[in-house]
Amino acid sequence: MKKFSIIAGCALIGLFGMGAAKKQVITVKGSDTIVILAQRWAESYMAAHPDVSVQVTGGGSGVGISALINGTTDICDASRPMKNSEIDKLKTRFNSLGVEIKCAKDGIALYLNESNPVNELSLDQLKAIYTGEITNWKDVGGKDEKIILYGRENSSGTYVYFRDVVLKGSDYAPATQTLPGTAAVVNAVSKDPNGIGYGGAAYAKGIKLAKVKKDAGSPAYEPNAETVKAGTYPISRYLYMYVRNKPTGAMKAYIDWTLSAEGQQIVSKVGYFPVN
Amino acid sequence: MSTFTGKHTIRVGEWVIETSIRAIAFVSLAFIVLIFVFVLREAAPLLIGKATDDSGAAVTLAKLFSSPFWMPVSNHPTYGIAALILGSLKVTLISLVVATPLSIGAALYTAVFAPRWTKEIIKPAIEILAGFPSVVIGFFALIVMASFFQHLFGLQYRLNALTGGAALALAVIPIIFTLTEDALTALPKQFTEASVALGARKWETALFVLLPAATPGVFAAVLLGFGRAFGETMIVLMATGNAALLSLGITGPVRTISATIGAEMAEVVFGDAHYNVLFFLGFLLFSVSFSLNVVAELFIRKRLMKRFTGAA
Known part of the structure; x- marks a missing residue:
């Protein structure tokens, strides 16, 4: 119905040349990691194009992809690539493989409490910490205190990405406390002297970011524009937008704009990293 | 004659009101039953032993109660x-x-x-x-x-x-x-x-x-x-x-x-x-x-x- 009214609206505009007779609505749904960025994009774009309305909601990458498959959103934001099983579902519903657009780059930051003496961790140490092999901070050069693990809910793209890249596909320790949203993880770590959490670098307020090294002998890097862009920060990823079919009309204009110099400037402002 | 029709309309009105109130009462009952049926239907593959995870392994009720870990999004769920x-x-x-x-x-x-x-x-x-x-x-x-x-x-x-x-x-x-x-x-x-x-x-x-x-x-x-x-x-x-x-x-x-x-x-x-x-x-x-x-x-x-x- 919504699609139909958009088409009808376009047709009206085309026929009578009435200009902004009907607002075009683009719905965007998905990753909580991208939701801040998507909202900034939408605000700036709508300010310059009053005839277009961009509606942004979060919920998690899985939620966005489900919505794309169910036809309840136009654009899906995802912090992980679509799985084959999801692409298959999209294909059976809409006879399309979907279109993937890399719209920004993100470094997964490791959050530590500001009072924690530990400053850098290697990927191996992180794996051992999050799988429950190392449970005390003194084993990684900190105080003799139990490590309190915080993470995201399993509907989050960050959950899957961190598991695949840092834990090499192993499961999280059962004691990992999962919280709804990156902001809640940051809040928990900021109040817990022995806490560790992970999430987008853009959220990091009131905590410190651990420097991460590829292995014990290599230099440690903080997630910032240069290290993520150059790929020296070991935990970085692309952020994606997915659409069902090759975008046309208002959608194409919007997506092109997000990838333009202006759109990518907003990416940097929000705390993520431009794609090119 | 006029009193009779008056009584008659009152009865019809009563009947309509009574029936609609009764219908409303039963609709709320129907909702409970329908929700129950819906939830049970979506859980059915598990109850009849037809549920399998991504790797093709069967997920059974016995496994649900005996496994010590809740790790549904995993390579080995x-x-x-x-x-x-x-x-x-x-x-x-x-x-x-x-x-x-x-x-x-x-x-x-x-x-x-x-x-x-x-x-x-x-x-x-x-x-x-x-x-x-x-x-x-x-x-x-x-x-x-x-x-x-x-x-x-x-x-x-x-x-x-x-x-x-x-x-x-x-x-x-x-x-x-x-x-x-x-x-x-x-x-x-x-x-x-x-x-x-x-x-x-x-x-x-x-x-x-x-x-x-x-x-x-x-x-x-x-x-x-x-x-x-x-x-x-x-x-x-x-x-x-x-x-x-x-x-x-x-x-x-x-x-x-x-x-x-x-x-x-x-x-x-x-x-x-x-x-x-x-x-x-x-x-x-x-x-x-x-x-x-x-x-x-x-x-x-x-x-x-x-x-x-x-x-x-």
Whole structure:
């Protein structure tokens, strides 16, 4: 119905040349990691194009992809690539493989409490910490205190990405406390002297970011524009937008704009990293 | 003639109103049945042993109850719901331990001791708490109560079963309080009069005469409070840390059935084993709250009536 009214609206505009007779609505749904960025994009774009309305909601990458498959959103934001099983579902519903657009780059930051003496961790140490092999901070050069693990809910793209890249596909320790949203993880770590959490670098307020090294002998890097862009920060990823079919009309204009110099400037402002 | 048609129209009008009211009553019944059927249908592949995970391994009820880990999004998914059931029970019991004495005490106070004007402030105030959005209570627990309890008891985990249970008690207190208060005020005046005439003090009357007489109502109130706590989602999702641990400790994080459904339902792939398991969890929640309500209802009706008609 919504699609139909958009088409009808376009047709009206085309026929009578009435200009902004009907607002075009683009719905965007998905990753909580991208939701801040998507909202900034939408605000700036709508300010310059009053005839277009961009509606942004979060919920998690899985939620966005489900919505794309169910036809309840136009654009899906995802912090992980679509799985084959999801692409298959999209294909059976809409006879399309979907279109993937890399719209920004993100470094997964490791959050530590500001009072924690530990400053850098290697990927191996992180794996051992999050799988429950190392449970005390003194084993990684900190105080003799139990490590309190915080993470995201399993509907989050960050959950899957961190598991695949840092834990090499192993499961999280059962004691990992999962919280709804990156902001809640940051809040928990900021109040817990022995806490560790992970999430987008853009959220990091009131905590410190651990420097991460590829292995014990290599230099440690903080997630910032240069290290993520150059790929020296070991935990970085692309952020994606997915659409069902090759975008046309208002959608194409919007997506092109997000990838333009202006759109990518907003990416940097929000705390993520431009794609090119 | 004209009077006859008048009566006739009244009858038709009555019939229409009666039928529509009856229809509305049955529609609400139909909703309950339909929801139950829907939840059961979505869990069906699991119940008849047809559910398989991504690797093709069968997911059976026996595995659900025997596996110690809840790791549904994994390369080797395990759906151990024992930890979730234990988590729900733990948080619910903690909330009842906190809420029951407080709300029964408050109910005794307002029903027996309080002067009229105090009662007229306290009762509505506690009842407003019942309508308080649970997400706000959860938020309060996450930011304020968690830190408070951690410092008070020197806990290792900031978010834990104790904090979650205490926050949940805020949602349970109004239910137990209101129903207990109603049960106490519904007692015949003769109870108090006889007791006082025999020389009992006011507090003796309250504790040894009124409270025992209202036991069925109080019991039903606690049962309904249990149902409320068991099904509550937002408070536990925010305040308990959501780690599915199979342990009996109350100072560690827990993951409850309702929080699991709340956090994972939106993301799950339709028709997947994970999806079936979540609906099975929904079925469990539904069954628990349904049977609690039935028991509470029967208890009030049968026992209370018997007592007052003198059969007991």
